[in-house]
Amino acid sequence: MRHRLKDVAERAGVSVKTVSNVVNGYAHVRPDTRARVEEAIAALNYRPNLSARNLRKGRTGIIALAVPELDIPYFAELARHVVTAAADLGWTVLIDQTGGGREQERVVASGITDHLIDGLIFSPLALTADDLINLDGTPMVLLGERVAHGPADHVVIDNVAAAREITNHLVGLGRRRIAAIGSQRTPEGASARLRLDGYRSALEEAGFGYDEALVAPAPVWHRADGAAAMRNLLSSGVRPDAVFCFNDTLALGALRALHETGLRVPEDVAVAGFDGIEDGRFSVPTLTTIAPDKERIARLAVELLANRIDGDRNAAPRELAAPYRLEPRESTRGRQP
Amino acid sequence: MRHRLKDVAERAGVSVKTVSNVVNGYAHVRPDTRARVEEAIAALNYRPNLSARNLRKGRTGIIALAVPELDIPYFAELARHVVTAAADLGWTVLIDQTGGGREQERVVASGITDHLIDGLIFSPLALTADDLINLDGTPMVLLGERVAHGPADHVVIDNVAAAREITNHLVGLGRRRIAAIGSQRTPEGASARLRLDGYRSALEEAGFGYDEALVAPAPVWHRADGAAAMRNLLSSGVRPDAVFCFNDTLALGALRALHETGLRVPEDVAVAGFDGIEDGRFSVPTLTTIAPDKERIARLAVELLANRIDGDRNAAPRELAAPYRLEPRESTRGRQP
DNA sequence: CCTGGTTTCTACAACGTTGTAGGCAACGTT
DNA sequence: AACGTTGCCTACAACGTTGTAGAAACCAGG
Numbered sequence: 002m003r004h005r006l007k008d009v010a011e012r013a014g015v016s017v018k019t020v021s022n023v024v025n026g027y028a029h030v031r032p033d034t035r036a037r038v039e040e041a042i043a044a045l046n047y048r049p050n051l052s053a054r055n056l057r058k059g060r061t062g063i064i065a066l067a068v069p070e071l072d073i074p075y076f077a078e079l080a081r082h083v084v085t086a087a088a089d090l091g092w093t094v095l096i097d098q099t100g101g102g103r104e105q106e107r108v109v110a111s112g113i114t115d116h117l118i119d120g121l122i123f124s125p126l127a128l129t130a131d132d133l134i135n136l137d138g139t140p141m142v143l144l145g146e147r148v149a150h151g152p153a154d155h156v157v158i159d160n161v162a163a164a165r166e167i168t169n170h171l172v173g174l175g176r177r178r179i180a181a182i183g184s185q186r187t188p189e190g191a192s193a194r195l196r197l198d199g200y201r202s203a204l205e206e207a208g209f210g211y212d213e214a215l216v217a218p219a220p221v222w223h224r225a226d227g228a229a230a231m232r233n234l235l236s237s238g239v240r241p242d243a244v245f246c247f248n249d250t251l252a253l254g255a256l257r258a259l260h261e262t263g264l265r266v267p268e269d270v271a272v273a274g275f276d277g278i279e280d281g282r283f284s285v286p287t288l289t290t291i292a293p294d295k296e297r298i299a300r301l302a303v304e305l306l307a308n309r310i311d312g313d314r315n316a317a318p319r320e321l322a323a324p325y326r327l328e329p330r331e332s333t334r335g336r337q338p
Numbered sequence: 339m340r341h342r343l344k345d346v347a348e349r350a351g352v353s354v355k356t357v358s359n360v361v362n363g364y365a366h367v368r369p370d371t372r373a374r375v376e377e378a379i380a381a382l383n384y385r386p387n388l389s390a391r392n393l394r395k396g397r398t399g400i401i402a403l404a405v406p407e408l409d410i411p412y413f414a415e416l417a418r419h420v421v422t423a424a425a426d427l428g429w430t431v432l433i434d435q436t437g438g439g440r441e442q443e444r445v446v447a448s449g450i451t452d453h454l455i456d457g458l459i460f461s462p463l464a465l466t467a468d469d470l471i472n473l474d475g476t477p478m479v480l481l482g483e484r485v486a487h488g489p490a491d492h493v494v495i496d497n498v499a500a501a502r503e504i505t506n507h508l509v510g511l512g513r514r515r516i517a518a519i520g521s522q523r524t525p526e527g528a529s530a531r532l533r534l535d536g537y538r539s540a541l542e543e544a545g546f547g548y549d550e551a552l553v554a555p556a557p558v559w560h561r562a563d564g565a566a567a568m569r570n571l572l573s574s575g576v577r578p579d580a581v582f583c584f585n586d587t588l589a590l591g592a593l594r595a596l597h598e599t600g601l602r603v604p605e606d607v608a609v610a611g612f613d614g615i616e617d618g619r620f621s622v623p624t625l626t627t628i629a630p631d632k633e634r635i636a637r638l639a640v641e642l643l644a645n646r647i648d649g650d651r652n653a654a655p656r657e658l659a660a661p662y663r664l665e666p667r668e669s670t671r672g673r674q675p
Numbered sequence: 676c677c678t679g680g681t682t683t684c685t686a687c688a689a690c691g692t693t694g695t696a697g698g699c700a701a702c703g704t705t
Numbered sequence: 706a707a708c709g710t711t712g713c714c715t716a717c718a719a720c721g722t723t724g725t726a727g728a729a730a731c732c733a734g735g
Contacts (some may be wrong), residue, residue: 016721017723018723021723022723025723049721050722052720052722053720053722053723054721054722055722056720057723057724058722088713105735269733327712
């Protein structure tokens with residue numbers, strides 16, 4: 002059923018290697034030989050066996066993208082861009098769901114690299130730098146929060162500055178009791194910590210001081226957690242006039258909870274998110290957010306990985322920053338149209 | 339740097355094959371030999387070369403999942419379940435974005451199967467049965483709308499019945515001018531056609547008749563298209579008191595457009611969707627929908643594929659139906675709490 | 676017609692793994 | 706003591722591809 006170089010070679014009356022040369026576009030093949038071989042390839046519907054090619058060449062042409070969860074819109078959108086950017090360089094992307102636990106991530110970081118993969122783009126939640134020291138040399142690019150000066154390339158956005166900017170935006174609207182949703186005390190919460198830092202420093206700059214009671218934790222960042230955290234805030238008696246949610250899904254949950262409580266957004270409470278997911282353009286009200294340039298992030302990551310794979314594997318780790326934009330929408334408007 | 343069976347064998351003082359036997363859990367290895375080998379494996383941090391193993395065994399342990407777009411929540415959620423179901427059987431999933439065009443899908447159906455993949459789970463939009471006849475034998479399972487009795491296994495849900503059920507639900511609420519959003523005339527629109535059929539037959543059963551003016555097309559099914567279609571409907575002068583959107587993202591867009599027009603949901607217009615995506619639980623208002631059992635779909639697909647891979651490849655194609663549930667939420671409630 | 680260089684093609688080995696066949700002990704049975 | 710059986714291990718070949726080295730055919734210039 003499945004044909005090999007040998008079958009094609011026999012049909013075309015040439016050696017196996019000549020067929021291989023034709024398949025790989027080697028220049029020095031006589032036109033008529035090439036034509037005969039191509040005819041045979043077409044007739045037999047020959048397709049190269051990638052396992053064999055990979056074994057021989059030591060390359061697979063596959064890179065992996067590991068994200069915590071695919072059905073978090075931010076990661077789905079990111080995945081889309083990574084797949085596109087990788088395709089431009091002739092790579093196939095194998096997408097891996099880690100679930101976000103430290104143990105699972107460690108498995109991915111060390112195990113997935115089973116010679117199947119030329120490189121790994123990794124968006125870790127829980128991983129620490131220590132988990133990365135023993136890698137067996139598979140090139141890797143980390144996304145998102147930097148694993149404290151770890152041994153791998155990074156693409157980051159400046160979380161602290163971005164969080165400060167969106168908090169300032171709320172301050173600029175005249176809001177005075179600005180809550181935050183999404184803080185995490187666990188070691189996994191690198192993003193949470195950075196965003197909290199930005200929030201805090203903006204508040205202090207504005208002279209408001211930092212009020213622990215206005216900060217609601219959220220162990221994971223799904224819609225349901227945002228809704229629950231919002232309800233907790235409200236029932237705890239604090240009366241925020243704005244909320245900065247550490248990601249958009251939390252914010253969508255918070256919007257929902259506010260709606261259920263009968264509070265109006267933005268009139269009673271302004272809401273801001275983080276991630277710039279597509280949902281936020283269509284929610285009621287539309288969601289103010291920090292939108293990282295996901296396409297840029299994906300392209301930078303793929304390029305860093307390409308350099309690492311083709312170039313010097315022992316070069317010092319590089320860290321690139323991707324831009325982001327504050328996108329003000331209805332959820333923080335002074336008045337609605 | 340990277341070690342092979344041979345290195346482990348030398349260190350443990352055994353043959354290469356014995357190491358292979360230990361790695362593969364072969365029973366007849368003396369405990370002390372096994373221990374020595376395992377020590378060597380650990381010391382050298384040996385990992386099998388999957389390309390070589392695959393070449394030898396003719397299996398790769400990878401299956402592909404091809405979906406039109408990853409950032410459509412339905413597909414992202416589905417992907418999550420497929421990855422989970424496949425992991426239970428020891429398979430890795432390579433996720434592929436086709437973009438939904440016929441040509442790209444044809445490439446995936448024929449090309450991706452380059453010996454890299456043991457099987458393919460494919461959720462096509464544009465593909466026709468003709469595109470599938472020339473496959474070179476890679477087992478394949480189709481998801482979603484059946485490709486008219488094509489040559490491959492299918493997992494489907496009964497779109498017509500589901501669409502009829504949700505339309506009936508709207509009828510049961512006393513709605514009389516029930517619009518539809520998402521019709522498609524292109525050959526890609528298999529889902530659209532089936533859902534339209536169900537909608538139409540429910541209307542006719544109810545004695546309302548089918549009014550072309552109430553049916554808005556949507557070439558693709560993103561939020562923006564739902565919003566645009568809704569605006570078109572409203573500005574065309576028809577005054578629906580309910581809308582059945584052929585998927586949830588369309589419905590979320592429609593909700594948004596209705597909100598912008600100042601119409602209340604569900605009081606003025608009831609809105610229903612299709613797909614049961616997570617977003618619909620948190621939108622304002624929450625979205626009534628048909629929720630296919632995605633976990634079941636994924637499991638059935640993986641099992642069908644497993645049978646095809648391990649079993650008789652020439653058996654007649656099977657078609658399995660997955661259940662769905664009507665989930666009534668605020669967007670079609672008589673009155674809101 | 677020979678020489679030296681280029682073009683075109685081939686034979687062979689190797690990538691790292693596992694299936695097959697078989698060898699050698701150790702054991703229990705006649 | 707001779708025998709078959711079992712347990713444990715090894716040598717070898719093969720999976721399909723490509724890099725290397727080199728042979729054969731061709732060409733141009735003397």
